[in-house]
Amino acid sequence: MKFSILALLPALISGATAAPKPAGTLAKRDAPKVYLAGDSTMAKNGGGAGTGTEGWGQYLAYSLDIEVINDAIGGRSARSFTNEGRFQAIIDVVEPGDFVVIEFGHNDGGSLSTTDNGRTDCFGDGEETCISPTTGETVYTFVFYEVEAGKALQAKGANVIMSSQTPDNPWETGTFVYEPTRFVGYAKTAADAIGASYVDHGQYVADRFEALGATAVDAFYPNDHTHTSPEGADVVSAAFVKSVLCANDGLAAHVKNATSSVPGSCV
Ligand SMILES: *[C@@H]1O[C@H](CO)[C@@H](O)[C@H](O)[C@H]1NC(C)=O
Numbered sequence: 001m002k003f004s005i006l007a008l009l010p011a012l013i014s015g016a017t018a019a020p021k022p023a024g025t026l027a028k029r030d031a032p033k034v035y036l037a038g039d040s041t042m043a044k045n046g047g048g049a050g051t052g053t054e055g056w057g058q059y060l061a062y063s064l065d066i067e068v069i070n071d072a073i074g075g076r077s078a079r080s081f082t083n084e085g086r087f088q089a090i091i092d093v094v095e096p097g098d099f100v101v102i103e104f105g106h107n108d109g110g111s112l113s114t115t116d117n118g119r120t121d122c123f124g125d126g127e128e129t130c131i132s133p134t135t136g137e138t139v140y141t142f143v144f145y146e147v148e149a150g151k152a153l154q155a156k157g158a159n160v161i162m163s164s165q166t167p168d169n170p171w172e173t174g175t176f177v178y179e180p181t182r183f184v185g186y187a188k189t190a191a192d193a194i195g196a197s198y199v200d201h202g203q204y205v206a207d208r209f210e211a212l213g214a215t216a217v218d219a220f221y222p223n224d225h226t227h228t229s230p231e232g233a234d235v236v237s238a239a240f241v242k243s244v245l246c247a248n249d250g251l252a253a254h255v256k257n258a259t260s261s262v263p264g265s266c267v
Pocket of ligand 1: 242256
């Protein structure tokens, strides 16, 4: 999908200029909800990534005492989730005390030098901008898109959790290798910029996968090195739960499971 800069601007501006209301004036609903913003690795049916795949967001509800709304969608980046109005759709419905988990990175890489797939972010971790060689659109950084969405969500009274992307199969070569992408660090940069929570989901998944070993983990990847089976998604979800419990984030109060009962160690 292509979007002109004119189509993009109102969404960015409304997010950027929404006046934050004092938290005390916002009435919380009885039970908060959890909204998930992400890509195929989080999405229902693996975002259509292929038969036998599932996204981890489909498993999170089993560990929580509150409702999870999985708005993740395959193929999206922080940029395209923004440009398609998908953050705005969550901003529109979120209520004070709700939680929003934002996890991107798998589709954010690439170069804008000669082509533009509509997903690639401008390189950098701040206010850098690029011009799309395809549409002429001004393209912002991963951090910019996550910060703009996070600020608008916080202005509605939501608790924003920036989560680092999941690793591709770290056993792919037969030897365990986990090298976080730059988007892992960028997610923390975005969280720190707006005082949001940060969980290093990628590291928790990597640690679990290292402990489970090559045979078990290879079986979690039926089609490629990115998209997990339902069994793999359940483990990836548990790693997220562990990261939330270890961070003692506000969401931790809604986790049914004791920290010690969830496999793995706090990072
Ligand atoms: C937490 O407990 C529920 C059962 O109450 C279970 O379905 C879920 O998988 C557990 N989550 C984790 C992360 O162990």
